[in-house]
Every structure is written in C-alpha cells, then in structure tokens.
Amino acid sequence: MFDYTTLRLVWWALLGTLLVAFAIMDGFDFGVAGLLKLLGRDNEERQVLLEGIEPTWEGNQVWFILAGGATFAAWPVLYAVSFSGLYLAMFLVLLAFILRPVGFNFRGKLRDPRWASLWDWVLVLSGVVVMLVAGVAFGNLFLGLPFRFDGDLRMSWQGGFLDLLHPYALLCGLVSLSMLLAHGACWAALKADHAIAARAVRIARWATLAFAVLYVLAGIWLAWGIPGYAVAGPAVTDGASNPLYKQVAVGGSWFAGYLQYPGFWIAPLAALLAAVAVQALVGRRGVGGFVASSVMVGGTIASAGFALFPFLLPSRLDPRSSLTVWDASSSRGTLELMLGATVVFLPIVILYTGWVYRVMRGRVTLADVRKSHGGY
C-alpha cells in the first residue's frame, strides 16, 4: 500500500504521537503525584488529589507501555540501544513505574497516617524521577550517546550513568520537570476541591513561567552551543535497516531542519503560545487551562523530535552508528501490519478512554473524600 520511505515516516510520526500522548495523558498523573505534598496540606487534601487521578492513571500509563511496545516492534534497534545503553537510568524509571501502581492501591489500605505518608513520598519521588530522567535522556540525544555497532550489529556502549549528567541534559531535565508540574497543576485546578485548586493555579502559573524561560534557554544553547548531526551524501530512505550503511557529518546545526522545513516552527511556537494561554486560562479552573498545557507538552516534544529529524539516536562515539528514521526501522511488512493494527485499534482505545473520562468527570471535593472509604 505505502512504500518503505512513507511507512518509515508514518512510524516516526506515530512514535512521536505515542510519546506526546504518554506525556499528556500520564504526564498530568506524574505532575499531580510530584506536587502531592505541595498541593495537599493534609491527608484529606492529598486524598482529593489522588482521587482525581486514581480512576484513570492506570489506563494513562498504557500509553507508555504502548510506546515501548511499538518501539520494540517498529524500531527494534532503537529499543535495544536506548534501553540497554541507558541501563541505570532506565532502571530508575522502571522502579518508579513499579512503585506507582502499588502506591495508588496500597495507600488507602491501612488507616495509619504514617502508612499513607510513606506512600505519598513514594508517589512524589516516583513522579519527580520519571519527569526529570525523561528530560535528561532527551537532552542527551542532542549531545549524542556513546555507542557503536560491530559488523554483527552488536552494540557496545562506553560510559556510565554519571556521564549522562551534562549541564545541557540537566537543563532539559528541568524543562521536562517544570512543564509536567505545570501540566499536573492544570489538572488539579480542573479536578480538585476549590481550596486546593486555588493553590494549583498559582503553582501552574509559576511552573509555566519557569518552563518558558528554561525552554527558550535550552533552544538558544542548542542553536549556538551544541553541534548538530547530518547524514552525509544523499540519504537512502528505503534501503535495508542497517545503520552502518551511511556516513554522518557532525558540526552542523540542530536547527538545520528548521531552516529547511519552515513548517517545523509550528511546534515551538505552539509550545510558547500555549504557555501564555495557560497563564490566561488556568485561573478559570476549567478545561481551557488543561488543554493549553496539553498543547504546551505536545509542542515541546514535537519541537525536539523535529530538531533531531531524521535522527532518532545520534552516536557521538561513532557517528556512523547513529540511528535514523531511514535505517533503524522494522521490515516493511512489520511496519505495514503494525500500522493496520494501529488504525483499527487506536480509535477504539480513544473511544472507551473518552467514555471512562466522561463517567468519572466532575470535581472531587473534600466532602466526597470524607464520604468514601478511601478509593479502592
């Protein structure tokens, strides 16, 4: 139906879409969890915040599981290199993902306030860890990662966890953290009892401001301080998926793509305009603020993906080993079948997810929490 080049582009877009969906849908859960102690002053208030995300966080997390599974199927070598290369960082993220489900479920199971407080901290930490590490990992993509392939396409990696903590990567970590905290605060403003929502509005405003400043800083640093990668010579876009078949030039600009395809500018502009919209709308404590912060999240991730294009995972150790859209995908047949499965099932997923949100709509008040016996 589609040629190999088109399929690869479509799957690049789908990978981006899944990451954005994860960041928007699960991002607000992480943001609310990260703000739990700041927004919720006592156990009841924290219960209000948690009940605002409890009915839906589990489904939201599947966006991450799906992004992982789709990467495994559509970009197997990207999955292999990123998960094994970033071993300890991934393990930290994994621990957060292990602790969250039990945290949500176990927190209300004992009446002891120390028990609830323990799980509150677990949720705060797991939220902050994931938001930070995700940003740090993204930042490292622009710096290039220290890996190379041998002829069997076995990857080797030179460097440890601490090498990931380059100042630029840390800045990206803060961009991610402030962005998702703002996003979580927008959700709390929409969903939580008005006493808490008022606090959430203030936090959303400050976090959005911090995000906008840090995001622009990261962009400036990227433009002038960090060498870009480019595929040397004419790109073969429908060849066999073997990264070693190409040559890569380092030293250009990560903004080369933005000059070549001016349409890319939509993404960073949307992110910044949405940040302004959050300031304007979040005070109304309605859906508007949350929609604005969702656009902010989507625009930010898309702007990073556009800058990297056609790279997925640049290698600074052996630039030729870098993974690009054109040499890291699955076979044509797999991309085609996976696309078919996505086209059939994703609309169904969106449909029943929408239904669940409609069923569980409405603000969670302190009175609700006092009535119920602690969620599930």
Next chain:
Amino acid sequence: MMIDAEVVTLSRLQFALTALYHFLFVPLTLGLVWILAIMESVYVMTGREVWKRMVQYWGVLFGINFAMGVATGVTMEFQFGMNWAYYSHYVGDVFGTPLAIEGLMAFFLEATLVGVFFMGWERISRVQHLLVTWFLALGTSLSALWILVANAWMQHPAGAAFDPQTMRMEVTSFAEVFFNPVAQDKFVHTVSAGYVLGSMFVLSISAWFLLRGRNVDFAKRSMTVAASFGLAAALSVVVLGDASGYSVSLNQKMKMAAIEAMWHTEPAPAAFTVVGIPDTRARTTHAAIKLPWVLGLIGTHSIDQTIPGIAELVEDAKARIGQGLKAYDAMLALRRNPDDAQAKAVLAANGQDLGYALLLKRYADDPRQATPAQIQQAADSTIPNVPVLFWAFRIMVGCGFYFIALFALSFWKASKRRLDTQRGYLRLALWSLPLPWIAAELGWIVAEYGRQPWAIEGVLPTALGVSSVSAGQVWSSLGGFVLFYTALAVVDALLMLKFVRKGPDGLGIWPPAQPADAH
C-alpha cells in the same frame, strides 16, 4: 566480541526471578476476574444484593493482586531492551509485534476499565457495570493470548527468515506467527491454569470462613462458583496440557526427551517413565518405573512413530552445526558483497541451521575456527537440565490431576449442598491453596528452562541475546529487584492476609451496615 559469561548468568537469573515473580500475580488476575464476572452476572440476573457484595469483597483482593501484576509486568517490557538488547535487535521485527498488539488491544482495555470497575458502581447502570467487568475479564485473557503468541514464537519460530543485510530475523508470514499451533495450545493451557488458580483462591479462603463458621452463606455461594468454574478449568488444563505436550514433541524434540529423561531412542511406542532418578553424567535413569506405550501415545498420538532420544538428538545437533557453519560463511560473504549469488544459494539452503553455528560463539570468537572438541561441546550444550525438567514436569502433572479430583469433589458437595458438613474436606481445600502456584511456576520452568540453550529455539542462543552491559550494572539491578520485590511481596502478603481475616463481615460489606437495597 566475546560474550561476558557472568553477564549472561546474571541476566538469566534476573529474568527468571522477575518472570516467575510476575507470574505469581498474573494467573490470579486471569482467574479471579472471570469469577467476578460470573458473580456479577448472577447479581444482574437475580437482583440479589449478596452477589454484588461478593463481587465487591473478592474485588478488594483482586485489586491488591492486580496492582502487583501491573507493577511487575512493566519490568518484563523493560527487561528485553535493558538486558537482552541483541535479542531485541535480532528478533524485534517478529517478537515485538505481538507485544505491541497486546498493549493496543488488551492491556489498554483492562487498565482503562479497572478504575471504573472499582469506582464506577454509583456512576453507571448495573448493566453497564457488568459490561465493564466482562470487558475487563476479556482484556486480561486477550492480554495473555498475545503474550503467549510471542512466547510460542520463541518455542517454535515459524514465519520468519534471517536477513544478512539487517543481521536479524524478519517476518515472512504474520499468519504463521499469529496462528502458530504452539500458541493456541499454550494459550488455552495457560489461561486455564489461571482459572484453576483463581478458583482455588476463592475455594480455599471460603473454606477457611466455613471452618471458622463466619460468612457462611457468602462463603458457600462463593465456593459453588469456584467449584464449577474450577472443575471446567482443571479439565481444560490437562486436556490442553496434552495438546501442548504433543506440539512440544513435534517442535522441540530435545525438550521432550529431557522431560522424559529419554537418553536413547526407544522402539515405538515408547514407554513413559513415571518416576526415576535421571543421572546426567552416566546418561541413564536409575530405578525407573515405566508404563509401556504411554509416552509414544502422548507424544506422537500414534503407536508406530518413534520419539528420538537425547543421544541421537545431540548427533543431530552436530550435523546441524556443520550446515550452520556453511550458512554462517555465506552470511559473511553476503555482508561483503550483497549480490554474491553463490552465497545467497548456500544461505537459502542452510539458513535454518544458522543458529546452530551461533552456538559456537560461546566457545570460539569465529565459529568457523572452532575445533572438533568445541563443536562437540556446543552439541552437548543443547541438552537442557534433565533432572530439573523431569521432576518439574511430574510435579506439575501430579498437581493437575489432583485439581481435577478436588474440584470434582467440591462440585459434587456443592450440588448436594454439603459443602460445610465435613471439616476434613474444608481443611483439604484450605491447604491446597499453594498448589496451583507451584504447578504454574513449574510449568514455566519446564517451558523456558527446557528451551535452553536457546532464547529462540534453533535460531538464537540465549548467551548471544544479552546486552553489552557490565556485570556490575546487572548486579545493581538484580540487587534492586531482590530488595524491592521482597519488600513488595511482604506488603502484598500482609495486606491480603489482613483483608482475608477481616472478611466481608469485618469490612462491613456483608451483611451490610445499613439495610440492603431490596432490589
């Protein structure tokens, strides 16, 4: 590049521990959710409040377990990439697809609906809530289907071929991957085992209530559901276990021979060794008690086909290593010159044995330089751990037959309304609680440990599948898992015990604190 043997051992240990741990929770989710669906159906059909309260009480226990299943399931998805990067690259084109479809089609469904199941009682109509429960149940079983399609492909890699340009297996036929006969048998066998486990969970805890004289009506009703569902499931496990055995004998002859400790080919139909002491060094089984004909009948569903023994299969492996080396050489030639027609022909003729040449990578950097002694070593390495498989299989099968007997007895007692007349029976039901877990874990040991030294049977040796990470890194993650998983196991067990002890009466679920809604 030589593979670090310590990394291989540690990665295998970590995978085994985390997978077996994950499967402590999965089968309970699989089984209990259908019991909830049955109970809620009765509630909606009869309108009797007690059935709704049963769903809510067993639902509390389901929720604790579900959280553990989700938490430990994420590990499995991360781990292929983190610890088995070369595996992920080498077979991701085939193996990744069922995992991705699992997320899209099944896990999304169960994870999205579980919140409404717990928190939606007051927000949607009875019928809507019943539908949520049914779809939740459907989601969990569909999830198992896709995971087992992926696992079956590791046992019987149909529908894929090696591509020397991309250095990996690529799909040639999705129909063969999805409709893999091994997958069908495995799916029904595994979910049925989960249904047995869920039924045992309800049966045992209800028996405990009856022993204490608490929640009597509530417990008897629960036991009746568990007994009927459990009996059907127990029969299905054994019947499909047989089908599974049959497909193993077709596709994984070495695993079959190891399970049976069949050191040499016997004239057909082969005898079944009921018990014995397999001796790995002498390659014989001491003190064997044999049933004539039985193995031949189970393994081949005939009386005239032979089942090959271990010694013959090792010779077979040796021959395949020879052919694999030709494929390996052709693969290297094709990497230098993709248009080499002669090399293409050699690879096409011997490609299915390429994996056997890769077995040599553990012993020689370049398999083509391997000495005859190393080739013999590689051929011998295709024998899995015979005593472990021999006993794991027998204990599992023994449990399987015991479950049929216990559930048949329970079913009979339930239909005669005599569930609470005999304390001996109730104690038996209570103390049988751990058995389905033991059987399920042993089943995975037979399936996965029995496939060694392969990650993908005949295609990719396990040792080659590892990531290029350091032993220190794997030690730290393994340590982390042991620490966190132990802590979570303790918390999970304490919470389960707490809510079982409290019971529907202690929690105010039944009899209800306020007068129940009459309709």
